[in-house]
Amino acid sequence: MKNLVLYNTRERKKIPFIALDPEQKLVKMYTCGPTVYNYAHIGNLRTYIFEDILKRTLLFYGFQVKHVMNITDVGHLTDDADRGEDKMEKGAFREGKSVWDIAQRYTDAFKQNLKDLNILDPNIWCKATDHIAQQIDLIQKLEAKGLTYRLEDGIYYNTAQFPEYKNFARLDIENIKAGARVEVVEGKKNPTDFALWKFSPKDGPKRQMEWESPWGIGFPGWHIECSAMSMHYLGEQFDIHCGGIDHIPVHHTNEIAQVEAVTNKLWVNFWLHGEFLVVQASSDKEGDTKRMGKSEGNFLTLEVLKSKNYHPLAYRYLLLNAHYRSQLIYTEDAMQSAQRGFVNFKEKIIQLKESIGKEKNLKAGIHEDYVSQFFQAIGDDLNTPQALAVAWKILGDSSLSPLEKLQTLEKLDEVLGLGVAQMKAETQEIPAEISQILEERIHARKEKDWKKSDLLRDKIKAMGYEVLDGKDGMKVKKIQ
RNA sequence: GGUGGCAUAGCCAAGAGGCCCAAGGCGACGGUUUGCAAAACCGUUAGUUCCUCGGUUCAAAUCCGAGUGCCACCUCCA
Numbered sequence: 001m002k003n004l005v006l007y008n009t010r011e012r013k014k015i016p017f018i019a020l021d022p023e024q025k026l027v028k029m030y031t032c033g034p035t036v037y038n039y040a041h042i043g044n045l046r047t048y049i050f051e052d053i054l055k056r057t058l059l060f061y062g063f064q065v066k067h068v069m070n071i072t073d074v075g076h077l078t079d080d081a082d083r084g085e086d087k088m089e090k091g092a093f094r095e096g097k098s099v100w101d102i103a104q105r106y107t108d109a110f111k112q113n114l115k116d117l118n119i120l121d122p123n124i125w126c127k128a129t130d131h132i133a134q135q136i137d138l139i140q141k142l143e144a145k146g147l148t149y150r151l152e153d154g155i156y157y158n159t160a161q162f163p164e165y166k167n168f169a170r171l172d173i174e175n176i177k178a179g180a181r182v183e184v185v186e187g188k189k190n191p192t193d194f195a196l197w198k199f200s201p202k203d204g205p206k207r208q209m210e211w212e213s214p215w216g217i218g219f220p221g222w223h224i225e226c227s228a229m230s231m232h233y234l235g236e237q238f239d240i241h242c243g244g245i246d247h248i249p250v251h252h253t254n255e256i257a258q259v260e261a262v263t264n265k266l267w268v269n270f271w272l273h274g275e276f277l278v279v280q281a282s283s284d285k286e287g288d289t290k291r292m293g294k295s296e297g298n299f300l301t302l303e304v305l306k307s308k309n310y311h312p313l314a315y316r317y318l319l320l321n322a323h324y325r326s327q328l329i330y331t332e333d334a335m336q337s338a339q340r341g342f343v344n345f346k347e348k349i350i351q352l353k354e355s356i357g358k359e360k361n362l363k364a365g366i367h368e369d370y371v372s373q374f375f376q377a378i379g380d381d382l383n384t385p386q387a388l389a390v391a392w393k394i395l396g397d398s399s400l401s402p403l404e405k406l407q408t409l410e411k412l413d414e415v416l417g418l419g420v421a422q423m424k425a426e427t428q429e430i431p432a433e434i435s436q437i438l439e440e441r442i443h444a445r446k447e448k449d450w451k452k453s454d455l456l457r458d459k460i461k462a463m464g465y466e467v468l469d470g471k472d473g474m475k476v477k478k479i480q
Numbered sequence: 481g482g483u484g485g486c487a488u489a490g491c492c493a494a495g496a497g498g499c500c501c502a503a504g505g506c507g508a509c510g511g512u513u514u515g516c517a518a519a520a521c522c523g524u525u526a527g528u529u530c531c532u533c534g535g536u537u538c539a540a541a542u543c544c545g546a547g548u549g550c551c552a553c554c555u556c557c558a
Contacts, residue, residue: 012484032558040558047558087556171554172482222556244558249483274558275485278551289550293557321493321505327486327551334492337506341492344505351520377494385494389504450515457517468519477519 004061004379006054007325009248009271010168014381019063020239020269027063028238029055030230030268031122032247035072036106037091039301040113042315042330043277043292047244049316050274050324050382052119054242056415057378068233069122070226071110073103074129074209074219089208099208103129113302116312118417126229128220132211134228135220139196139213141262151187154198155215160190162257168271169249194254195221223254231259241268245275279330289329300330310335313418314342320384320416342418348395349409349423352402362403366411370394374412384416391416428478434465438474441467 004017019027031051034040040048058065074088092099114121128135139155142148147161159165166173173192199218200210210217230238236259243252252271259267278289279298292298305315318338322328356362370390377386391412394405406420413420430438437456444452457467460476468475 035557038557044558050558169554170483174482245484246553246558249554276552276558289552291552291557317505318492323494325485326493329492329551331492333506337492340507341505347520383494385504389494392504445515448515454516461518466518469514469517470519475519 004057005381006270006272007381008269009273010268015270017270020237025064027058027065027240028234029058029065029067029240029242030226030234030238031067031069031241032226032243032251033069033071033125034106034110035087036103036110037087038106039303040110041292042300042302042305044244045113045117045302045315046277046319046324046328047242047274048114048119049117049319051242051272052117052417053320053324053378053382053384053415054240054272055120056417057382060375060378060415065123066234067120067122068124068126068230070229071103071107071125071127072222072225073099073107073127074225092208103127113312116302116306117316118313118419120417124233126233128225128229129209131225131229131232132220134232135224136197136211136213138224138228138231138258138262139220142196142258145261147261148196149189150215152199153201154195154218154221156188156193157196157254157257158189159192159194159257162261164260165192165253165257168256169253171249171253192253194223194250196224196258197221223251224258226251227255227258236263237265237267238269240270240272242272242274245273248273274324275327277328277330289327292330305335310339311342314339317342317345317388317418320388320418323385324382345391345395345418346423349406349420350425352406352409353424355402356406359402363401364403364407367394367400367404367408370408371411374415378415387412387416426478430465430476431463434460434463434476438467438476442474 005014006017007013008015019025021027031048034044055065055067088099088102092102095102097105111121113119139148142157143155147158148155149158150156165171171192173190197213197215197218197220199216200207207219210219230241241252241255256267276291278291279300290298292300302312302315306312315335315338318335319328321338321341370393373393374387374390377383377390380386391409394400394408394412397405400408410420437460441453441456441460444450444456460467461479464479465476466479468477
């Protein structure tokens with residue numbers, strides 16, 4: 001089988017993937033999950049789809065995957081300088097609900113998104129609030145090593161004590177000092193130091209989420225949960241850790257500092273990061289794009305896409321058409337062309353299924369040559385655009401029987417996740433009025449009254465249905 | 481200011497030294513079909529060409545240098 005090569009952020013190059021497990025069977029993978037204080041936007045979802053492709057590829061290669069994803073339901077502050085408001089508490093205030101309700105609501109919404117996008121569920125979901133003990137335990141270990149110090153508002157990690165701190169993100173520590181764009185918390189010893197445990201504020205409203213700790217009542221800092229939970233479920237060393245590209249310089253850097261300073265060994269073998277979805281900032285200026293974000297005012301959710309009649313899997317299809325390490329410019333045009341592409345793909349699959357139903361004794365079997373082409377594409381750092389191209393080539397290859405095509409495509413769909421096996425002609429209710437007009441039209445056509453026939457066709461179209469005249473009569477289809 | 485990245489057809493987007501006079505999708509155009517359409521099917525669609533200029537090489541979209549434009553991260557956000 002073709003080697004699986006993945007781009008490892010740790011080394012900044014493509015490296016053949018080898019599982020840590022000596023048996024080469026089990027791959028342990030941790031993916032940073034959402035903070036559930038609002039809906040995920042489609043840019044967030046891009047990362048989860050990339051991770052899903054990665055996981056499905058590993059499965060395709062015959063690995064078993066133990067996949068852990070966290071739900072951050074506590075305690076992130078609104079800026080990186082360990083100041084500002086708590087997003088969860090803020091969201092709760094905004095909606096007049098408890099933080100726990102907010103967390104539940106957006107967790108449910110997130111899981112629905114994953115379902116809509118055919119993203120495989122992780123083996124383990126873990127909530128930050130269910131693992132406070134593990135987080136406190138890890139902070140204590142850091143404390144025992146002399147890596148922490150106390151400030152008025154919390155316990156901080158002294159990054160100067162961990163010389164490898166800058167390595168992962170290739171940070172220029174000197175210039176971070178000079179840059180100082182972040183307002184520094186009073187008393188922090190180094191600009192890169194970060195909070196491990198925050199104390200509940202003495203004044204102001206009581207926090208809804210707070211816990212006892214050896215240092216006082218408060219809540220965990222926002223990097224500690226991933227370190228603590230991933231170790232809890234996957235051990236001190238595991239194979240893969242993923243997230244968005246923005247996690248490299250702060251979040252993942254801090255996670256590494258928290259773990260490797262304690263264990264003194266390499267924590268994660270492969271780090272993979274997904275690039276951003278960016279959106280056109282203004283229609284008249286070419287190349288003027290912005291990341292999608294809550295504060296950019298370009299917040300698009302999957303629900304919005306659905307309300308515009310886009311199929312969630314058409315969004316998946318759009319993403320498959322670009323490599324996960326390139327920025328993808330999201331435009332309405334691109335989304336529409338993805339929708340058409342996906343619908344066309346689906347129609348062709350349905351056609352295949354129909355002809356299989358009609359014809360007997362078709363040649364069966366998975367076409368290994370195409371599968372190997374597919375492996376070559378997907379095994380080269382998840383080249384989904386090329387992998388999709390292979391799928392289209394199969395559809396256009398007249399030397400294959402419909403059954404061979406379908407069986408081969410179903411195999412490839414284990415990775416693509418477009419739902420080939422489930423695709424079927426929508427059995428749609430035709431409204432009675434339309435059936436009536438249809439009857440009229442059949443009559444008109446028998447009498448070769450083309451004028452009337454065309455008129456009725458237009459009428460049906462105006463009602464949102466398309467008339468398809470075929471050899472075996474008339475069909476109508478809802479216009480998508 | 482620091483760091484990382486991108487520039488390929490009308491649009492989206494692969495390709496990372498010879499398989500490239502450059503994949504695939506969308507669109508457009510032509511044809512078959514049709515009473516006419518639609519749908520379907522077939523075909524065409526980068527015309528020394530891969531932002532510009534220079535270099536390396538027998539050979540460059542692919543490597544190197546310079547320039548131009550753009551994006552992201554370093555600030556809550558994948």
